[in-house]
Amino acid sequence: MPRQTVNWIERHSSQTRFWHFANMVFVFILAITGLFLFTPLGHYLPTEVMLWGKIIHRAAGAFFIANWLLWIIRKPSDFAHTLKNIFKPWDENDKNFMKYFFPYMLNADKYHMPRQTFVKSGQRVSDFSMYFVLFMFAVTGVVLWIGPTRGIPQWLFDFFKMGHDICFMGWCILMVFHIYLGAGIFPVYGKQASAWMFGSGYVSETDGLYHWGQWAEEELASGENVLEVEEGLTPSQQLKKNEMKKVS
Amino acid sequence: MGNLYHAPDVVNDVAVNQDFAMLYDSSYCMGCKACQVACKQTNMLPAPMKDEEYEFNLGGYTYPPENSGDNYLRMVFTEVDNPNGPKPFDWIIRRESCNHCTRAGCVEACPTGACHYVGNGSVDIDPHLCIGCKFCSTGCPWSVPKYRERDNINAKCWFCQDRLSQDEEPACVKTCFPDALDWGYRSTMLTKAQKRVEQLKSEGYEDACIYGEHEMEGLHLLQVLKYKPEVYGLNPNPSIPLMKTIGEAMTPVALAGVLGTLAFVSMSYKNNKNYKKPKLHYDPKTDETYTQDGEIWFKDEFKRKHSIEPGDEHKEQKLVEKGSDQTVVKTQDKSDEEVK
Ligand code: SF4
Ligand code: SF4
Ligand code: SF4
Numbered sequence: 239m240p241r242q243t244v245n246w247i248e249r250h251s252s253q254t255r256f257w258h259f260a261n262m263v264f265v266f267i268l269a270i271t272g273l274f275l276f277t278p279l280g281h282y283l284p285t286e287v288m289l290w291g292k293i294i295h296r297a298a299g300a301f302f303i304a305n306w307l308l309w310i311i312r313k314p315s316d317f318a319h320t321l322k323n324i325f326k327p328w329d330e331n332d333k334n335f336m337k338y339f340f341p342y343m344l345n346a347d348k349y350h351m352p353r354q355t356f357v358k359s360g361q362r363v364s365d366f367s368m369y370f371v372l373f374m375f376a377v378t379g380v381v382l383w384i385g386p387t388r389g390i391p392q393w394l395f396d397f398f399k400m401g402h403d404i405c406f407m408g409w410c411i412l413m414v415f416h417i418y419l420g421a422g423i424f425p426v427y428g429k430q431a432s433a434w435m436f437g438s439g440y441v442s443e444t445d446g447l448y449h450w451g452q453w454a455e456e457e458l459a460s461g462e463n464v465l466e467v468e469e470g471l472t473p474s475q476q477l478k479k480n481e482m483k484k485v486s
Numbered sequence: 487m488g489n490l491y492h493a494p495d496v497v498n499d500v501a502v503n504q505d506f507a508m509l510y511d512s513s514y515c516m517g518c519k520a521c522q523v524a525c526k527q528t529n530m531l532p533a534p535m536k537d538e539e540y541e542f543n544l545g546g547y548t549y550p551p552e553n554s555g556d557n558y559l560r561m562v563f564t565e566v567d568n569p570n571g572p573k574p575f576d577w578i579i580r581r582e583s584c585n586h587c588t589r590a591g592c593v594e595a596c597p598t599g600a601c602h603y604v605g606n607g608s609v610d611i612d613p614h615l616c617i618g619c620k621f622c623s624t625g626c627p628w629s630v631p632k633y634r635e636r637d638n639i640n641a642k643c644w645f646c647q648d649r650l651s652q653d654e655e656p657a658c659v660k661t662c663f664p665d666a667l668d669w670g671y672r673s674t675m676l677t678k679a680q681k682r683v684e685q686l687k688s689e690g691y692e693d694a695c696i697y698g699e700h701e702m703e704g705l706h707l708l709q710v711l712k713y714k715p716e717v718y719g720l721n722p723n724p725s726i727p728l729m730k731t732i733g734e735a736m737t738p739v740a741l742a743g744v745l746g747t748l749a750f751v752s753m754s755y756k757n758n759k760n761y762k763k764p765k766l767h768y769d770p771k772t773d774e775t776y777t778q779d780g781e782i783w784f785k786d787e788f789k790r791k792h793s794i795e796p797g798d799e800h801k802e803q804k805l806v807e808k809g810s811d812q813t814v815v816k817t818q819d820k821s822d823e824e825v826k
Contacts, residue, residue: 239559245767275619277737280597288598331787343754346761353784386620392629396729399624403733407740414747424751425758447766447775451784455775458768 244445246473248463249434257309258435264302265363268375270408271295276406299379306372321434323357331380332359353451364415371408378402380434440465440473506607507672508645508659509580509679511710511719513686513694517547517579521667523660525559525583528646528657532556555634558643559583559658566717572690580718584609584630584643585698586706591726592642592733595625600639607672607706608645616640622728624733627702627724645706675708684708693717721773 250258252437271291274280280288310317328336331352340361342349357365378398386395422431425448434441446454457463467476492515493705499594526533534540547563557712562582567575592601600615601622610623611631618638631640646656654660655669670673679696687692691712691769698705715722765778775783782788 275597278597281599283598285598285615285617287602292617292619343750344757346758350785353787382620386623386629387633387635392623395620396629396727398625399621400729400733403736407736407743411743411747412742414744414751418751418754423755425755426761426763430764443768444763444766447768447783448763451775454775455768459770459773 242469243459243466244469245438246438246465246467246476247443247446247457248439248465250439251447252439253313255439257305258461260305261302263297264305267294268297268302269413271298272406276403296379296383300382302382304428305324305375306376320365323355324369325361327350328359332362336363353455354453356450356453358450361405364412367408368412368416371405371412375405375409376484378405417455438473438477440467501517504606504671504742505706506645506650506670507586507675507706507708508656509668509708509710511666511668511679512579513681513682513691513710513712514664515561515579515581516666517563517577518663519561520661520663522559522561522582524657524661525643525799526557528649529558531558547678553582553630553642555632555637555639555641558641562719564718566713568713571713574820576712578718580711581707581709582628583707584645585628585702586643586645587702588704588706589702591625591627591702591730591760592622592631593625594726595621597621601631604645606650608647608650609706610644611640611642612648613637613639613641624684625726625730627727629799648747656823672704672706673710675736677710679710680747686710703721738801 271294274283274288274291275295280291283291331354334352335354335360338349338351342351380403381390381395381398382402385398386392398443419427420431420435422429424431428445430442430445433439441449441454443454443458446457465473465476467473468479471479490570525531541550543549548556548560550560553560560582562580564578564580565575566578567801586607586609590601590603591601592611593609595601596611596618597619598615600612600617602610602612604610616639618640620631620633621639622640623633631642633639634641646654647658649656659667659669668678676696676699679699681705683694683696694710694712695716697709697711697715697718697720698707699791709720711718764783766775766783767777767778774788777783788794
């Protein structure tokens, strides 16, 4: 007797998930070391720790920039696609989604969010803000590393130091939202949300339709990235099982 | 870092809680630069020894073009036309080094505590605590602290704390033979400066003034000037740079922002704790998404798609029912499969 299956849609490839994971690690290191380097908290640490903190902060910054550059160089089409998604024009659904998003966060029962494409309009705002802040972090960080000697005038150094501080403020706020929503602490999203980036990368049919209706409908209609998962199995287990079947 | 010339143990012996200051009287200065040399010597700061090491410096007597991690003090020479003054043309000199502010932006900007008030009016950078982040320079109105690459630290004039601890005056003061430099209690230096300014005024230098009496809540390098500070290229109203103030304000702003955002998400969490997400599925035949009860999920768009006007419930009902039937059919397909 065949077991009942549930549809899951591939949301993030393993490469994207690894890239995101690497970003997360670097950003975490940058945030912790930065907290001591850029606030008076550093007064409480021994010089050696601060010195290492500075070296690690810079190294993490360099790896972080390299991680992005590698992605852009290896998959320019992905990068172009991401930018296109962020900057594509907003339709009625997108506008309504953003209009109701904060009231919806406060009382999801009251609002029915409109169909969304692969990246929701709210995600587009957040992605744009994050990419912008990260870009500014990188540029200002490089100047802070080099200057104010070696051709970088003092005023530019001062200006970019201020820029780095402003980015830090913006980043803190963005991160609270990102973690609350992305890690599925928001009860409406549920803890399965974290699996989309940290687990199998697959989203269930019901979640896909709920969050990105138009994208999920298109995917389900084409069936290309759809995985039929037997009841009781996770997408990863199903993938393994399918793999074993192929081998045998 | 072990070879850095700085003696924190000795510095600890410097008399604290006493307000000392240096007085530089530009009207007595003859521009010999002996103070610059003394500073280099006493602090063991290397000087360029080969022609190619000299920094290019066209058309002026000031050298080096700017202070550095290996040069804490330089005398800045300016030529001024002054037809209304006692001299129609004057060659004026000022001292450029750390001003040892009462409110020191460098101390506020330093994340490690390396930049600190010694307690005797001086501001010092402890090289053993400095990590070379260079942030102190962003807090200083004159960008005084400079990076010294070979030691990975920022450095500046420290009023020769090692000499002070031995009851000696700073090296530059000791070396200045026309007594353009003096050292003592700030109150004494101030009285001396005030007297000299009065004298200069009586000699026709009507703009003569003291630079440092009130600036940054009082500098510990007091300069007697014959003309207005601007004439010497000095900022008459120095303040903590705005960019540093904005940058530093970001820490409390970020904290407030995070707390505000946390309050918002906590409210969101509390209000949605019992939210039941509908089970949804997609029917390719109707190209619609349905709830487990067979209801169309994106209803508004459905109405728009089928041009259902408000009040046209009949048409809506018919279309929805059609959709629901197919949903049921789909579910039955699955059960059939199961039966097989
Ligand atoms: S040693 Fe005295 S006279 Fe010579 S430049 Fe320095 S302050 Fe002026
Ligand atoms: S002049 Fe600049 S470096 Fe010197 S104490 Fe004042 S703020 Fe600090
Ligand atoms: S360079 Fe040194 S003295 Fe200046 S802010 Fe950084 S740690 Fe402090």
